[in-house]
Amino acid sequence: MRREIQQLETQQLNQQKPAFYQILLVTGIVVIAFNLRPSITSVGPIIGTIRDQLNLSNGSVGFLTSLPLIAFAIMSPLVPKISNRYTNERVMLIGLIVLFIGVSLRSLSVIFFLFAGTLLIGFGIAICNVLLPSVIKEKFPAKVGIMTSVYSTIMGGFAATASGLSVPIASGLNLGWQIALFVWAVPALIGIIVWGYLVKKRANERSLYHYVQPVSNRIWKSPLAWQVAGFMGFQSFLFYVTISWLPEILHASGFTVNTAGWMLSIMQFIGVPASFIVPMLAGKFRSQQGLVLIMGLFSVTGYTALLFGESSFMLILSVVLIGVALGGTFPLALTILSLRARNGIEAAQLSGMAQSFGYILAAFGPFSIGFLYDQTHTWGIPLITLVTIAIIVILFGMGAGRDKFVFDE
Numbered sequence: 527m528r529r530e531i532q533q534l535e536t537q538q539l540n541q542q543k544p545a546f547y548q549i550l551l552v553t554g555i556v557v558i559a560f561n562l563r564p565s566i567t568s569v570g571p572i573i574g575t576i577r578d579q580l581n582l583s584n585g586s587v588g589f590l591t592s593l594p595l596i597a598f599a600i601m602s603p604l605v606p607k608i609s610n611r612y613t614n615e616r617v618m619l620i621g622l623i624v625l626f627i628g629v630s631l632r633s634l635s636v637i638f639f640l641f642a643g644t645l646l647i648g649f650g651i652a653i654c655n656v657l658l659p660s661v662i663k664e665k666f667p668a669k670v671g672i673m674t675s676v677y678s679t680i681m682g683g684f685a686a687t688a689s690g691l692s693v694p695i696a697s698g699l700n701l702g703w704q705i706a707l708f709v710w711a712v713p714a715l716i717g718i719i720v721w722g723y724l725v726k727k728r729a730n731e732r733s734l735y736h737y738v739q740p741v742s743n744r745i746w747k748s749p750l751a752w753q754v755a756g757f758m759g760f761q762s763f764l765f766y767v768t769i770s771w772l773p774e775i776l777h778a779s780g781f782t783v784n785t786a787g788w789m790l791s792i793m794q795f796i797g798v799p800a801s802f803i804v805p806m807l808a809g810k811f812r813s814q815q816g817l818v819l820i821m822g823l824f825s826v827t828g829y830t831a832l833l834f835g836e837s838s839f840m841l842i843l844s845v846v847l848i849g850v851a852l853g854g855t856f857p858l859a860l861t862i863l864s865l866r867a868r869n870g871i872e873a874a875q876l877s878g879m880a881q882s883f884g885y886i887l888a889a890f891g892p893f894s895i896g897f898l899y900d901q902t903h904t905w906g907i908p909l910i911t912l913v914t915i916a917i918i919v920i921l922f923g924m925g926a927g928r929d930k931f932v933f934d935e
Contacts, residue, residue, distance in 0.1 A: 551665060554720045558654050559677035560713040563685030565629050565647050566594055568710060570769045571692040571787030572703045580637055588896025590644055591770040597648025598885035605656040606874040614657050619721040625650025626714040633708035659863040659877045664870030671809020678857030679802040682794055690791030693784050745875045748932045753925035754862055759884030760919045761855045763891040764912060770892040775905050779841055793845045797853015804854040805861040817858055818923030825851035825916040833909040866932050876932055
């Protein structure tokens with residue numbers, strides 16, 4: 527009862543915020559969405575260039591693309607405890623600063639800074655990844671679906687833009703891969719400014735919600751939480767493998783490097799409508815199992831078509847199907863993080879746990895697929911692996927999509 531009273535008081539406190547603060551808060555969420563993908567998706571189309579100029583193996587560049595996911599796994603379980611002590615706003619600002627430093631270091635033509643900067647990028651994004659569902663649950667408890675739709679759609683659009691611009695900036699404008707990666711420090715800088723103001727605003731106010739519930743380790747004992755973690759992890763496995771290796775797969779199938787890069791961008795743009803629609807639909811249903819099944823079938827069909835596609839039509843069709851699947855599944859996973867929790871604190875705990883374990887799985891993706899290709903010198907076995915993973919996503923998603931709360935089991 528006490529928890530419900532405190533939640534009601536928090537909601538009333540949020541409703542009393544000035545309109546300017548609400549607008550700035552939405553702006554802050556949007557700016558965070560700008561920063562969650564581009565510094566990662568911009569690498570895939572030029573990964574071959576980076577590999578050749580720095581004399582790296584496919585396994586090494588696969589590990590490079592896995593580093594952010596390793597950072598996600600390390601940082602995610604720590605974020606709820608840190609934010610519970612220092613507030614979401616302040617920790618979000620720290621995440622953006624770390625991201626800015628990481629993007630800057632990675633853009634230097636030194637192998638050590640390339641890997642170190644990429645690791646920092648992962649730490650910065652992990653902080654924002656974990657806290658966004660918590661912020662939305664806390665500040666917009668009645669609008670989880672629409673707010674998740676907004677930021678996931680923007681996130682997908684910027685991710686696609688980053689993939690499409692990498693080759694034109696690096697080769698078309700002859701600015702090199704370093705500048706193509708560094709331009710994504712600009713959104714991080716904008717985010718630092720916006721969240722710096724929100725931190726200052728929060729410092730002058732007392733938040734009831736911040737002290738509602740201490741962070742515990744109960745979340746790790748919840749079967750539902752583990753199903754959510756599996757769903758998050760295996761769908762992320764598919765996403766980051768696709769972002770990293772789809773251009774190379776398409777290039778091996780006959781597309782030019784430039785065209786393959788734009789196909790990756792197109793794949794992500796195709797997923798933008800699904801990024802907007804799926805979370806809103808998920809918020810309207812008590813169970814999300816139907817959406818999990820639909821997105822899963824798109825995914826299985828898409829990777830199967832990529833495996834057996836011999837014509838340009840089949841390859842393009844596979845890109846479309848994969849784009850819809852990835853575009854809808856990731857925001858669905860984010861929405862489930864909020865829907866399976868009763869409040870922002872629980873959402874942060876579930877988000878931290880699910881993303882920690884989930885990204886451990888995802889971290890094996892780019893590296894393992896690159897290793898499989900190095901061993902077999904063909905994309906057949908790696909693609910069969912992706913079809914299998916797509917089926918596993920459905921299985922975990924059916925459990926995660928049930929109408930339950932993690933601490934009610």
